[in-house]
Amino acid sequence: xxxxxxxxxxxxxxxxxxxxxxxxxxxxxxxxxxxxxxxxxxxxxxxxxxxxxxxxxxxxxxxxxxxxxxxxxxxxxxxxxxxxxxxxxxxxxxxxxxxxxxxxxxxxxxxxxxxxxxxxxxxxxxxxxxxxxxxxxxxxxxxxxxxxxxxxxxxxxxxxxxxxxxxxxxxxxxxxxxxxxxxxxxxxxxxxxxxxxxxxxxxxxxxxxxxxxxxxxxxxxxxxxxxxxxxxxxxxxxxxxxxxxxxxxxxxxxxxxxxxxxxxxxxxxxxxxxxxxxxxxxxxxxxxxxxxxxxxxxxxxxxxxxxxxxxxxxxxxxxxxxxxxxxxxxxxxxxxxxxxxxxxxxxxxxxxxxxxxxxxxxxxxxxxxxxxxxxxxxxxxxxxxxxxxxxxxxxxxxxxxxxxxxxxxxxxxxxxxxxxxxxxxxxxxxxxxxxxxxxxxxxxxxxxxxxxxxxxxxxxxxxxxxxxxxxxxxxxxxxxxx
Amino acid sequence: xxxxxxxxxxxxxxxxxxxxxxxxxxxxxxxxxxxxxxxxxxxxxxxxxxxxxxxxxxxxxxxxxxxxxxxxxxxxxxxxxxxxxxxxxxxxxxx
Numbered sequence: 001x002x003x004x005x006x007x008x009x010x011x012x013x014x015x016x017x018x019x020x021x022x023x024x025x026x027x028x029x030x031x032x033x034x035x036x037x038x039x040x041x042x043x044x045x046x047x048x049x050x051x052x053x054x055x056x057x058x059x060x061x062x063x064x065x066x067x068x069x070x071x072x073x074x075x076x077x078x079x080x081x082x083x084x085x086x087x088x089x090x091x092x093x094x095x096x097x098x099x100x101x102x103x104x105x106x107x108x109x110x111x112x113x114x115x116x117x118x119x120x121x122x123x124x125x126x127x128x129x130x131x132x133x134x135x136x137x138x139x140x141x142x143x144x145x146x147x148x149x150x151x152x153x154x155x156x157x158x159x160x161x162x163x164x165x166x167x168x169x170x171x172x173x174x175x176x177x178x179x180x181x182x183x184x185x186x187x188x189x190x191x192x193x194x195x196x197x198x199x200x201x202x203x204x205x206x207x208x209x210x211x212x213x214x215x216x217x218x219x220x221x222x223x224x225x226x227x228x229x230x231x232x233x234x235x236x237x238x239x240x241x242x243x244x245x246x247x248x249x250x251x252x253x254x255x256x257x258x259x260x261x262x263x264x265x266x267x268x269x270x271x272x273x274x275x276x277x278x279x280x281x282x283x284x285x286x287x288x289x290x291x292x293x294x295x296x297x298x299x300x301x302x303x304x305x306x307x308x309x310x311x312x313x314x315x316x317x318x319x320x321x322x323x324x325x326x327x328x329x330x331x332x333x334x335x336x337x338x339x340x341x342x343x344x345x346x347x348x349x350x351x352x353x354x355x356x357x358x359x360x361x362x363x364x365x366x367x368x369x370x371x372x373x374x375x376x377x378x379x380x381x382x383x384x385x386x387x388x389x390x391x392x393x394x395x396x397x398x399x400x401x402x403x404x405x406x407x408x409x410x411x412x413x414x415x416x417x418x419x420x421x422x423x424x425x426x427x428x429x430x431x432x433x434x435x436x437x438x439x440x441x442x443x444x445x446x447x448x449x450x451x452x453x454x455x456x457x458x459x460x461x462x463x464x465x466x467x468x469x470x471x472x473x474x475x476x477x478x479x480x481x482x
Numbered sequence: 483x484x485x486x487x488x489x490x491x492x493x494x495x496x497x498x499x500x501x502x503x504x505x506x507x508x509x510x511x512x513x514x515x516x517x518x519x520x521x522x523x524x525x526x527x528x529x530x531x532x533x534x535x536x537x538x539x540x541x542x543x544x545x546x547x548x549x550x551x552x553x554x555x556x557x558x559x560x561x562x563x564x565x566x567x568x569x570x571x572x573x574x575x576x577x
Contacts, residue, residue, distance in 0.1 A: 099558055192537045206536060235543045236536075304520045315497060322498070324570050329563040333573045337498070345500030353499055354509070357490070358516055360497040374523050376533035381526070383534060415512055416519050432537020456538070 002026055002162040003479050006219040009165055010067045013060060020060070020070025024053035024114050027072045031116065031163050034482055037144065040157040042077055042135045043085050044117040052114040059112055067222050069112030074164040076155045077118040078125055079105050079210075080199040088201045089123040089133040089151075092321050092328045092347035102199025103231045104168055104210050111226040116164050120154030123349045124318065125175055125203045127151050128421040131412045132351040139408070140182060141480040142446050146405040149179030155213050156183040161482045166223055167213045172203050173306055174400075174425025176211050177437035181400035181449030184439045184478055186466060187213045188220045191456050192432035193238035196231030204313040205236070207306075207429040216476055217438060217466035221245035224459060240457070248460045249467040253287040256465065259294030259393035264424060270403050273448055276441035277399060280450050280469070284397075287468055294389040294396065298381040302427035303419055305382065308362045308375035309430070314352075315359030321347065354415065383431040386453075395454040395462065399424050400437040404446035424451060434459045438466045439475035447478065484514045 001009075001018065012018050028046050035041050049072070056070035080086050080098035087093045101109070109115070122132040130138040130153025138153040140146040141161035148157040152169030156179030159167050169176040171189035180187025188211045195210045202208060212223035224245040231237045260281070265274065281291060323329040323343025330346055333339035348356070362371035389396060401421065411418045428435040433456060437449035454462045470476045485493075490510045494501045501509055555568055564571035 095561070097561055099554070099561070193540075232545060235545075236540075239543075298526075301523060301526065304522045307516060307520055308523075319498075323563070324572055325559075326561045326563075335573050336575045339573055340498040341500040344498055345502075348499070353501070354512060354516070356497050356499060357493045357509075357513055358520075361485075361493050361513075361517075364493070364496060370524070371520070373533050374528060375520075376535055377528035377531040378523055378526065380531050380534035381528070383537065416515050419516075419519065430537075 002030060005216045006068070006071050006165050006214065006222055007216070009071055013065070013070050020053040020056040020114060021050060023070065024049050024072050024116070027116055027164060034161055034163060038139050038141060038157050038161055038163070038482070039136055040119055040138050040154040040161065040163055041074065041117045042087060042120045042154070045084055045115055048084075049114050049116050052109070056112045056114060066111055068108065068226055071113050071165050072116050073108060073113040074116050074119045074155055074158045074167040075105055076121055076152050076168050076170060078121060078170050078201045079168060080201070081105055081115070081118065084118065086118065086201070087134070089121040089135060090348065090352070091134045094134065094328060096327055100199060103196035103233065104200065104227050107226050108168070113226070119158055119167060122151035122153065123352050124201065124314070125151040125170055125172055126314070126351050126355055128174065128178060128418055129406070129412065130154065131408065132349055134349060137408055140405045141482045142184065142405065146407050146446070147182065149182035149405065151175040152179050152213060156180060156185055156187070159183070159185055159213050159215065160480055162479070166219055168210060169213045170200060170208055170210050171429065172207045172310060173429050174422040176213060177400050177425050177435060177449070177451060178422065180213055180437040182405035182447070184447030184476070184480070185213050185215060186217050186220050186436065186438045186476060187211065188224065188436040188459065188462070189428065189434060190224070190228065190459055191434045193236050194228050194434070194457070194459065196234040196237045198231055198233040202317040204310040205317060206313060207310060217463045217470055218246065218249060220436070221249060221463045221467075224463070243460065245460050245463055248464040251464050253284065253289050253465060253468050256289040257393045258284065258289050258291050259389050259396045260291055261296045261299070261389070261396060261398050262293050263296050263299045264398035268402065269399055272443050273399055273403060276443065276448055277397070277450055280440040281397065283473060284465070284469060287472060292393065294393055296385040296389065296427065298378065298385050299427050301378045302382055302430055303423055305375040305378040306426045306430060307358065307419060308371050309379065311355040311359030312362045312372050313359070315356045315363065318352070318356055323347070351415070379430045382427050386431045386433060390455045395452055395458065395465065398451050400449040400451040404443050404448050428453050432456065434462055436462050436466060438469065439478070441475055442478065447475070485510055485517065
């Protein structure tokens, strides 16, 4: 029961095969059993969850239930949750009880979802392995010697290990898609501005987007129906009419034109991953899609440009953590400058400090044009590559990650190697486009995802293609033995 | 671009971050490696390209200048390290 999709669980709740309370209690029991080993959750809100489950059961009895009513969810610990610890993977916020709910949390609660707790993550979402968390690394349910990916690693591990039915994640450079690939899930990073960032602790404000981590494209569509949409409290949130992301799921793929970026299918890509993608391409051809080569000539510049823009924005966003109003404060500060420097020096981990310093350097007098403005110009070149490609094709298919989940400790000592993990995902954030990862195959017992990228606001089309692929394959139904 | 220890100390000061003396060599090395990777950008001619700050080149949406928040000062200050009379307490700046 616990490994079923949201759509299946909603059916079971409607048919009264199970109550929201029973379902919630069963997930809580499994969390208590497995979380000590996996470290996917950092906070478990059992009492609150059972109260929300009872409210969901009452709502269903009154005939007011929607598809997410009574479905247990985990929230990445980057989302503010009123009255609940919101630590963002950091010692800096180890004592931060958020005074309000993030828009995403609020909307899922309104839809009747039951919050089981908050999930582990790389500190301030800065990482690709979940190893920078102050709460320790998360283990991949497929192989506990391996990382779940990052930064939304706890959310991905929780969904994969059936410690919740669905989870929220955020994606600044691949932080939903890469963990989805490593854990065998469907993960969607929406178009920039689709989902409100209000109450989501900011990392790089021009890149951050929230999205779903689920067991199927259909589930991702159901979550998108709840979380997407205008929010006056986020001035970058797009003003769009309500869109039903499930409406196009069953559309046939005849006539669909998919581009394969020449730069993604090179000798740098693991041949076994390449073979899995070729098999997925054949499957999509059977479903009616046609393929042609496209080119993204500036993709190789996406990692360098990102590691200027994201740290620059982070250095500004994280300046609010100063030891004064909330969060970690050092002991016995000698004066105000000492309070700032030691609170931040002791409160932030090494990766966060590195990125703040790179960003501070890129924005400092004398280097601003050479780094920050240069990176913004390259950002436009990257966006233009996609615009040109989408003149010829409806969407782009390629790898999410160069390989399957790597071992804990394997890359953590070399930041630049870790940064290059996101070579296929980062350009999508720089261009503000929607991208998703869905399971495409298995390699030595580990899942591997493929990435679909579409033009702005094409989420319904991406979900449609993913759903049709999932109807004709069973990679997304594989579950780890935990 | 390779940085030296003095550069890193200056950046750390600008960012108000204390870096321990024992860590400074390693931090300098790692930040230099990151900047080395970033420097790939410099080989591209971007003289004819305009900078892009927002994925859709959109500006900020403005709202009406009205009071929409109610005062929750006491609630917000309940998580502060030290407050008094509605003010945040910090160490003395002038001794």
